[in-house]
Amino acid sequence: EAGVVQSPRYKIIEKKQPVAFWCNPISGHNTLYWYRQNLGQGPELLIRYENEEAVDDSQLPKDRFSAERLKGVDSTLKIQPAELGDSAVYLCASSFRDLAFFGQGTRLTVV
Amino acid sequence: EDKVVQSPLSLVVHEGDTVTLNCSYEVTNFRSLLWYKQEKKAPTFLFMLTSSGIEKKSGRLSSILDKKELFSILNITATQTGDSAVYLCAVRGNTDKLIFGTGTRLQVFP
Numbered sequence: 001e002a003g004v005v006q007s008p009r010y011k012i013i014e015k016k017q018p019v020a021f022w023c024n025p026i027s028g029h030n031t032l033y034w035y036r037q038n039l040g041q042g043p044e045l046l047i048r049y050e051n052e053e054a055v056d057d058s059q060l061p062k063d064r065f066s067a068e069r070l071k072g073v074d075s076t077l078k079i080q081p082a083e084l085g086d087s088a089v090y091l092c093a094s095s096f097r098d099l100a101f102f103g104q105g106t107r108l109t110v111v
Numbered sequence: 112e113d114k115v116v117q118s119p120l121s122l123v124v125h126e127g128d129t130v131t132l133n134c135s136y137e138v139t140n141f142r143s144l145l146w147y148k149q150e151k152k153a154p155t156f157l158f159m160l161t162s163s164g165i166e167k168k169s170g171r172l173s174s175i176l177d178k179k180e181l182f183s184i185l186n187i188t189a190t191q192t193g194d195s196a197v198y199l200c201a202v203r204g205n206t207d208k209l210i211f212g213t214g215t216r217l218q219v220f221p
Binding site for chain 2: 033035040041042043044045048055056089091093095098099100101102104105107
């Protein structure tokens with residue numbers, strides 16, 4: 001069974017440019033998370049979906065970040081415009097009941 | 112505010128040593144505690160604990176939860192260089208949010 005799939009694996013962009021990340025969760029997992037992880041820190045939640053509904057986006061910087069979950073399956077996270085401080089690893093996870101599994105992550109570097 | 116605190120932040124040992132990683136938490140209506148191993152980018156699932164006093168074991172790794180004292184430990188016996196990684200602890204409460212600690216960076220030298 002395929003795990004959580006994320007793309008791209010790496011992305012380097014100039015500040016003020018837009019960027020998008022894609023996540024395909026494990027089949028049957030209704031809950032999907034986007035986390036951001038800065039160097040030396042634990043993952044921090046950006047947004048959580050239950051099916052297609054965003055049930056917790058309190059930590060999402062809504063002035064520049066947006067997310068959607070298409071038909072309750074795949075999800076995209078967008079940053080527009082990117083800032084230098086957005087450089088981090090962006091992790092997607094999906095869960096069924098309380099077990100959560102992560103994708104490979106996207107390492108974003110903003111220069 | 113819900114929080115997870117891991118200690119130590121960093122640990123350096125030699126192959127064959129046994130290590131104990133700690134995770135203490137404060138969360139409303141605790142549901143579960145999860146341990147992950149993060150070698151590069153992706154955290155990989157190790158254990159999920161929901162009940163006190165029941166040890167989960169996988170090879171040289173084991174973990175136990177104390178819901179009264181609000182902590183968990185992760186033990187690794189006979190460490191190998193391949194155990195070098197960041198070990199993350201996460202806790203889930205009634206909001207279904209998974210809250211992570213900052214992790215413990217383990218380095219195992221030959």
